[in-house]
Amino acid sequence: MSNCAGNICVGGSISNIDDGEYKCRDGSSPEVHYKVISGVVGAASSVTSIQVANLLRLFRIPQVSFFSTSPELSNKQRFEYFSRTIPSDHYQVKAMVEIVKKLSWSYISIIYEESNYGIKVGGCRQVLRCVHVRLYIRSH
Secondary structure (H helix, E strand, O other): OOOOOOHHHHHHHHHHHOOOEEEOOOOOOOEEEOOOOOOEEOOOOHHHHHHHHHHHHHHOOOEEEOOOOOHHHHOOOOOOOEEEOOOOHHHHHHHHHHHHHHOOOOOEEEEEEOOHHHHHHHHHHHOOOOEEEEEEEOOO
């Protein structure tokens, strides 16, 4: 499932859920044989994946994302049918903190946006004592 084309792509994907084959025997009423959805690949953003995962869990349909990195999606009690092929942002932030410590930088600035990712990176100040400037940029 892609969210690039917005409503058109999502609408087409959803219409496949209720799109069955109609077969009639001896002129009787048609029987509907629904297609089975085995799983969903996507979405590319964590925000979209969270919404899709909340819907798919109701039907116990697994989801695999190739680009959703929010640590929130690691909560297996809430997202038991969600998997990803990329590490969580949690590990990226830990790596950035380790780089700063290893290089013994005494002054850093953090510029971040209003998103799950940006807020987590902006929170590095709790771990690093050398953050002197934090600049928050509001999303559109």
